[in-house]
Amino acid sequence: MPLSTSSAAPQLFYSEGSPYARICRMALRERGLMPQVREATTTLRDPAAAVLPHNPVGRVPALVLRDGTTLTETTLILGWLDEHGSEPAMLPGDAQGLAAYGRVLGLLDGIAVWNRELRRPEAERSPSVLSLEATRANRIADALERDVADGVYANIDAGSLALLAVLGYAERRHTVWKWRMNRPQLELWFIRASQRASFCETLPPLSGI
Ligand SMILES: N[C@@H](CCC(=O)N[C@@H](CS)C(=O)NCC(=O)O)C(=O)O
Structure with missing residues (x-):
């Protein structure tokens, strides 16, 4: 409706x-x-x-x-x-699309934990949490590097917008993560997708992390 x-x-x-x-x-x-x-x-x-x-x-x-x-x-x-009017639907209707969206949500959840840890006073940060989340993020990003090369995030849907949001977050609010390193396909995907008006109109402020 x-x-x-x-x-x-x-x-x-x-x-x-x-x-x-x-x-x-x-x-x-x-x-x-x-x-x-x-x-x-x-x-x-x-x-x-x-x-x-x-x-x-x-x-x-x-x-x-x-x-x-x-x-x-x-x-x-x-x-x-x-x-209520989103046309075409944002949520994928097939298992591959849902898997692609879920993979990026998992990345985002992990980055959120990593970022929250970095907001704590240095003496209170858990080295094991930092290490676990950095490893998780890099592992997922390596899979995403292959995915984007295969055209998995080519359409505008929940998966590709989530990928834009998480890489955009890494660009401005979680710069400790050097996600571009050795991931030329992901970088190219981001350079292209980040020119969309929806991305440019919703830029988050820099956080210093
Ligand atoms: N699972 C939630 C996560 C939402 C979330 O964690 N939002 C953060 C901002 S990025 C928040 O509101 N944090 C405030 C808090 O934890 O009190 C979703 O998919 O929407």
């Missing part, structure tokens, strides 16, 4: 630095749904966060529907958009 434009349009809470929320924000732009959904920024890990009255989880993305129902989790929000 397509969405109709209204002043009480669903509201997508996001923070500028969030790669998860960025996937949804890029999806809105890619599928021409910006007029139907209002975007609203929120702080995170803050008792005064604008998102908290709607979402006790306190995370973004969070999509508040007209009746007050709040959807959390990137994949569930993409699924809802698919049911």
